[in-house]
Amino acid sequence: MPSRDVTVAVLGATGAVGEQILRNLEERSFPIRELRLLASARSAGKKVRFKGKEVEVQEATPEAFEGVDIALFSAGGGVSEKFAPEAVKRGAVVIDNTNAFRMNPEVPLIVPEVNGDQISQHKGIIANPNCSTIQMVVALKPLVEHFGLERVIVSTYQAVSGSGTRAMEELADQSRAALEGKEGPRNIMPVGKLTKHYPIAFNVLPQCDVAQENGFTLEEMKMVRETNKIFGDDTIGVTATCVRVPVMRGHSESIYVELKKEFELSEVRDALRNGKGIILQDDIASQEYPMPLDVVGRDEVFVGRVRKDTIHPRGLNLWVVCDNLLKGAATNAVQIAEKVATQVGQ
Numbered sequence: 618m619p620s621r622d623v624t625v626a627v628l629g630a631t632g633a634v635g636e637q638i639l640r641n642l643e644e645r646s647f648p649i650r651e652l653r654l655l656a657s658a659r660s661a662g663k664k665v666r667f668k669g670k671e672v673e674v675q676e677a678t679p680e681a682f683e684g685v686d687i688a689l690f691s692a693g694g695g696v697s698e699k700f701a702p703e704a705v706k707r708g709a710v711v712i713d714n715t716n717a718f719r720m721n722p723e724v725p726l727i728v729p730e731v732n733g734d735q736i737s738q739h740k741g742i743i744a745n746p747n748c749s750t751i752q753m754v755v756a757l758k759p760l761v762e763h764f765g766l767e768r769v770i771v772s773t774y775q776a777v778s779g780s781g782t783r784a785m786e787e788l789a790d791q792s793r794a795a796l797e798g799k800e801g802p803r804n805i806m807p808v809g810k811l812t813k814h815y816p817i818a819f820n821v822l823p824q825c826d827v828a829q830e831n832g833f834t835l836e837e838m839k840m841v842r843e844t845n846k847i848f849g850d851d852t853i854g855v856t857a858t859c860v861r862v863p864v865m866r867g868h869s870e871s872i873y874v875e876l877k878k879e880f881e882l883s884e885v886r887d888a889l890r891n892g893k894g895i896i897l898q899d900d901i902a903s904q905e906y907p908m909p910l911d912v913v914g915r916d917e918v919f920v921g922r923v924r925k926d927t928i929h930p931r932g933l934n935l936w937v938v939c940d941n942l943l944k945g946a947a948t949n950a951v952q953i954a955e956k957v958a959t960q961v962g963q
């Protein structure tokens with residue numbers, strides 16, 4: 618714990634992730650001296666309850682970071698690019714939840730259970746990985762340690778909350794409308810800033826982000842690059858298909874891996890059971906496996922459906938589920954902030 622309480626700013630405090638960051642700071646009794654809630658001009662003056670008191674939301678400006686020790690950013694990449702340098706210039710450590718700085722070689726990309734020892738290498742900005750990457754690397758960490766990892770083939774089943782509060786409203790509105798035989802609003806899914814929008818209610822969308830030149834989406838390439846960076850190993854061959862499903866909260870992933878060493882399934886289960894931040898919930902015979910509805914509000918990564926491939930001798934299948942707003946975003950950021958707080962408080 619730090620020797621003094623710290624001043625914390627939350628940028629994007631009114632958003633889906635921002636709200637969870639506040640809940641996390643409260644529940645984990647984060648050592649806060651002053652809390653600044655920042656958002657767009659639209660939210661200025663709005664009141665948010667924190668530890669039984671009302672805190673007023675302010676418009677984000679460079680000056681709002683004056684005197685801030687730790688700033689948690691969750692307001693989109695463009696906003697981070699604009700304000701992170703301003704906050705760092707004023708002495709804050711920024712923990713950024715967007716894609717803006719993740720692949721910058723100067724910026725550590727951190728999942729505390731996996732590479733928390735690299736936090737101290739920061740030069741003012743620490744990046745929080747993509748939600749789908751976080752849950753995957755937490756699940757893969759014990760396998761990397763015990764067996765080595767050669768290949769990863771992942772397909773995601775991602776909840777709409779990953780696209781923010783308006784996306785959650787869109788799923789609810791479309792679902793209600795569809796049950797009445799009507800068409801609901803279509804403004805956000807699959808990607809807000811693109812021109813074509815498809816229904817997400819009662820549908821599955823094989824696109825979670827903008828297209829890249831190689832035919833993958835940005836979300837898919839984030840999973841590839843971020844996994845290599847977090848494990849510090851570009852030889853791990855990752856390929857991803859990212860899919861949006863009509864689930865409010867909780868991302869699921871079907872992960873196939875090829876390990877370096879041959880393994881017994883019991884050894885893999887033991888490694889996963891003892892892995893940091895993992896709950897193994899794996900007994901298909903008793904219909905025990907993780908599902909999104911069961912993990913909402915939980916900070917851990919849930920792993921089930923552990924199977925040895927029937928063809929490849931070192932092939933293994935996993936099903937990994939996690940609350941994308943918590944460990945996939947807010948909890949991971951607050952865990953990093955806790956470590957930073959012990960440094961700035963000295």
Ligand code: A2P
Binds near residue numbers: 630656659691
């Ligand atoms: P606001 O509520 O004022 O629009 P979500 O991911 O749920 O959509 O939330 C996005 C968060 O980022 C919200 O808190 C939103 O504030 C904030 N935000 C969006 N644009 C800006 C901006 N230009 N400056 C500061 N905050 C922003």
